[in-house]
Amino acid sequence: MTTLKDQRLVSRSIGRGLVALIDGRPYPLIDVSIAGVSFQDDTPRAGQALSLTLARTDAPEDRVDGRLRIVSATGGTTRGELAITVPMVLYVIRHLARVAEA
Numbered sequence: 001m002t003t004l005k006d007q008r009l010v011s012r013s014i015g016r017g018l019v020a021l022i023d024g025r026p027y028p029l030i031d032v033s034i035a036g037v038s039f040q041d042d043t044p045r046a047g048q049a050l051s052l053t054l055a056r057t058d059a060p061e062d063r064v065d066g067r068l069r070i071v072s073a074t075g076g077t078t079r080g081e082l083a084i085t086v087p088m089v090l091y092v093i094r095h096l097a098r099v100a101e102a
Contacts, residue, residue, distance in 0.1 A: 021055055053066075
C-alpha cells in the first residue's frame with residue numbers, strides 16, 4: 001500500500017516543456033498534475049481565480065485554456081488548483097506521457 005506522500009510523488013511530474021500563460025505573460029511551470037500546477041512567480045494572492053493557458057514551449061500552438069485558483073504564492077513559487085475539464089485533463093495526461101517517455 002502506498003502512502004499519500006508516495007502517491008503524490010508518482011502523480012506529479014516536473015513541468016518541463018510547459019508554460020502557464022496568464023494575461024499573455026509566460027510563467028515556466030515547475031510541476032503539473034491533473035489537479036494543479038506550480039510556476040515561477042509569487043505575485044498572485046491566495047484565493048484569487050485566474051484564466052490561464054497551458055502551452056508547450058516547443059509547440060506553442062499546442063495549448064489548452066482553463067481556470068486556476070491560487071492556493072499559495074510564496075518564495076518565488078505560485079501553486080494553484082486547476083478547474084478540472086476534459087480538455088485540461090487530456091492535455092495534462094498527454095504532457096505526462098511525453099515526460100515519461102523522455
